Amino acid sequence: MKNDSEDENFAHFRFYEKTGRCEFSFYLDVEIPDVGVIKEDIQAARQTSDTISSLLKHIQNKLKKSIHDKFSKDGICIPTSLRGTNQDLQGTMKLGTLGKSLSDGKTVMFSIWGQEYTILYNTPFIKEMKLLPILFAGCSIKPKFYPPFIYINMSEFVWYKSKDKEHWSEVGTGFQYCIQKGDVDHYLKLKCTPYNYVGAKGNISEVISENRVICMGELPKCPFEDRHKFTKKWSNNMELRIVTYNILAERYTAIDGNYSYCEPVYLSMEYRKQLILKELLGYKADIICLQEVDIVHYHKFFGPKMRENSYYGVFRKKGNRLTEGLACFVRRNRYSLMSSRHLVYSQEVKKKQYSHIWKHLAKNKKVADVFLKQHTSLQVVVLVCPERILIVANTHLYYHPDANSIRLLQANIATIYLDDLKNFYYRQCKTDVHVIFCGDFNSDHSKSLYPFMIQGRIHPKHKDCLQGTC
Numbered sequence: 001m002k003n004d005s006e007d008e009n010f011a012h013f014r015f016y017e018k019t020g021r022c023e024f025s026f027y028l029d030v031e032i033p034d035v036g037v038i039k040e041d042i043q044a045a046r047q048t049s050d051t052i053s054s055l056l057k058h059i060q061n062k063l064k065k066s067i068h069d070k071f072s073k074d075g076i077c078i079p080t081s082l083r084g085t086n087q088d089l090q091g092t093m094k095l096g097t098l099g100k101s102l103s104d105g106k107t108v109m110f111s112i113w114g115q116e117y118t119i120l121y122n123t124p125f126i127k128e129m130k131l132l133p134i135l136f137a138g139c140s141i142k143p144k145f146y147p148p149f150i151y152i153n154m155s156e157f158v159w160y161k162s163k164d165k166e167h168w169s170e171v172g173t174g175f176q177y178c179i180q181k182g183d184v185d186h187y188l189k190l191k192c193t194p195y196n197y198v199g200a201k202g203n204i205s206e207v208i209s210e211n212r213v214i215c216m217g218e219l220p221k222c223p224f225e226d227r228h229k230f231t232k233k234w235s236n237n238m239e240l241r242i243v244t245y246n247i248l249a250e251r252y253t254a255i256d257g258n259y260s261y262c263e264p265v266y267l268s269m270e271y272r273k274q275l276i277l278k279e280l281l282g283y284k285a286d287i288i289c290l291q292e293v294d295i296v297h298y299h300k301f302f303g304p305k306m307r308e309n310s311y312y313g314v315f316r317k318k319g320n321r322l323t324e325g326l327a328c329f330v331r332r333n334r335y336s337l338m339s340s341r342h343l344v345y346s347q348e349v350k351k352k353q354y355s356h357i358w359k360h361l362a363k364n365k366k367v368a369d370v371f372l373k374q375h376t377s378l379q380v381v382v383l384v385c386p387e388r389i390l391i392v393a394n395t396h397l398y399y400h401p402d403a404n405s406i407r408l409l410q411a412n413i414a415t416i417y418l419d420d421l422k423n424f425y426y427r428q429c430k431t432d433v434h435v436i437f438c439g440d441f442n443s444d445h446s447k448s449l450y451p452f453m454i455q456g457r458i459h460p461k462h463k464d465c466l467q468g469t470c
Contacts, residue, residue, distance in 0.1 A: 011110045011117035014125065014148060015099040020048050022095050024055060028063075030113050035073050040066060046095055053091030056080045059112070082119075083109045124150040124194035124202035131209045134268035136216045137184050142176040143207065149196045156193040161186040165208060183213040214265070219274055228282035234331075235286055243285040244438040246396065247276050249292035249324035273297060277305055287383075288329040289438035291396040295323050302327065316342040318396070319375025326379040326394045335383035335390065342379055343417065345410045346372045353420065354413055361409065371406055374398055378414050382425065388432040389425050393418055395439035397449075404464040407442060407449050415456070 011026035024044045031037045044058050060078045067073050082089045082098070085107055089098070102108060102121035110117040129145035143157075152175055159177045160168035165187055171180070179188070188209045194202035235241045250269040253259060259267055266272070280288055288311070293302065298315045306313055306329045314337070317325040330337065349358050349371070361368045379394040395414060397407045418435050426433045443449040448464040458465055 009118065010123075011119045012123050012125070013099060013102055013119050014122050015048065015096075015103075016148070020096075022046055022048050022099060024059070026110065026112075026117050028112065028115075030115060032067075032076065032113070035067060035071050035076060038063075038066070038070075048094065048096035048099065050095050051091060052082055052089055052093045052095065052098060055095060056082070056091070079111075079113060081111045083111065120200070122149045122196065123200050124148070124155070124196040126150065126192060126194055126202070126205040129190070129192065129205055129207045131188065131190065131207055132268070132270070133210045134265050134270070135179055135183075135188060135209055135211065135213045136268070136270050137179050137181045137213055138216065139270045140176050140178050141188070143190055143192070145192075147194060150194040150202070151197045154195040154197075154199065156195075158191045160189040160191070161213075162189065163187070163212075179213055181215075184215055185212050187212055216271060216274075219278065222275060222279070224279040224282065231283045231285075234284050240287075241283065241285045242287045242289070242392075242436060242438065243280060243283050244289040244291075244394070244440075245276075245280070246291040246440040247293060248272070250294050250297070251324060252292070269294065269297060273301055277302070280306075281309055286331045286334050287392055287436075289379075289392065289394040290327040290329075291394070291440045292324050293327040295325065298325075298327055302329075312337065314340045314379070314381050316340075316377060316379045318377050319344050319346075320377075322375055326377060326396065328379060328381050328392060328394050330381065330383060330392075335385050338382040338384045338389070340379070340381045341421075342377060345376050345378065345413050346374050348413055348417070349409070353416060357409060357412060367405055370403065371409060374406070374410075376410055378417065380418070380421065382421075388434060389429060391418060391421060391425070391433065391435045393435065393437045393439070395437075395441075397439065397441050397443070399442050404443070404448050408452060408458075408464055411441070411449060411452060415453075 011024065014023045014025075016022065022045070024046070026042055027040075028042050029037075029039045042059060042062065044055060044062065046055050046058060059080060063078055064074070064076060067076055084101075089108070098108070099121065102119060108119045110119055125148055127146045127148060129143050131143060132141060135141060155175075157173060157175050158170060159172040161171050161183050162168045163186055168189055171177070171183065171188075177188075177190075189206060191204060191206040193204050196202070231241070253267045253269075288306075290302075293315065295315070295317060298313070303313050303315070310332050311329040312332055313327055313329045315325060315327045317323070320342070328340075348354065349361065361371060376396065376398050381392050381394075383390040383392060393414065395410070397410050400406070414437070418437065422433045422435050437453075441449055441453075448458055448462055452458045
């Protein structure tokens with residue numbers, strides 16, 4: 001990503017309220033006697049609890065290192081100061097206080113080697129901007145970026161295409177662009193001029209695609225089409241057909257080495273989602289449980305497409321915070337939705353009904369630390385038809401191959417919760433209540449989780465079982 005240098009007459013102070021962190025940046029273009037010319041973007045990060053003296057010292061140390069690396073010079077004096085309207089600001093002032101002054105509209109100047117900068121507060125800034133590595137004609141594209149203090153609806157986005165990355169022609173505007181057939185065999189470039197909520201303008205940034213636009217072509221014949229031969233008809237009222245599928249979230253395909261055996265074009269979600277949809281619809285299932293569903297693809301693709309095909313859906317973000325999660329689609333004319341629930345195992349474990357688990361987990365600090373860091377979740381939908389209530393659970397247990405004990409604990413919490421929920425609905429509705437538990441358990445029949453799920457318990461002395469929890 002190319003990012004224009006910060007304006008030469010301004011320094012920028014940005015305050016990140018959630019983390020208590022602040023950043024100070026400016027562009028330095030100065031000639032130092034007996035040293036040389038320095039042209040450099042200076043970025044300094046501190047906590048708001050730090051002082052002005054700490055910030056200035058940090059800037060000086062960064063510059064001293066840069067001078068040493070470039071010119072092999074040491075012991076250079078670097079005069080710096082922060083000045084209010086009438087006087088220098090005290091070095092003991094907290095940076096949080098400085099930020100408050102700037103947000104109130106007070107003028108503060110920064111000086112280094114006699115150069116003066118007006119400090120601007122929370123100006124928009126594109127820290128990182130990327131385009132997908134594989135671009136298909138006919139698909140929509142928008143940038144992935146980290147845009148502090150940017151209001152997207154006020155910012156300007158212009159798209160260009162080029163065959164040689166030298167000569168560019170404009171093809172569209174807006175945050176999202178629908179790639180045209182005429183863009184095939186071209187690179188795409190996005191230029192963004194960011195603005196914040198009050199109309200302050202940031203520096204222009206641009207990004208160029210790694211690869212040229214290609215055509216997706218026809219989807220290949222796949223093994224699942226042979227399985228579709230057995231699901232040509234919908235199930236009748238005496239049958240129930242369920243599909244569960246981990247569709248691999250886009251964020252995990254980018255991890256180096258994970259799928260090196262697969263060509264990037266086939267890892268692209270724009271390509272895979274077409275195949276996934278074709279496979280899912282061909283099973284004519286009554287209920288479909290999915291794991292690792294990207295939130296954007298749920299709302300923009302899977303949700304609408306499944307609604308077009310007589311399903312309704314429920315989605316929950318993993319841990320209530322990640323960009324991927326659990327989705328459940330239900331055949332509309334088969335079951336009505338009574339309620340949906342979601343729990344995060346690491347948050348649930350300290351509740352009263354799991355006290356026996358927490359008691360023993362707390363005695364195993366190493367396991368507890370890992371367990372409490374996980375966002376692993378359980379999605380539950382409660383469905384109703386005239387004859388019965390059906391509780392469908394969907395989960396994706398912790399992935400690590402050596403974490404059998406973690407998965408056992410997560411499954412234990414899930415089964416306790418589902419059993420309590422089943423009893424609750426039986427008491428309330430006085431009708432048959434059934435539970436179906438789906439998901440990616442990251443396990444197999446040779447592991448301890450299998451007998452636990454089949455039999456409801458495993459031997460307390462099993463090596464994967466924390467004492468007293470099984």
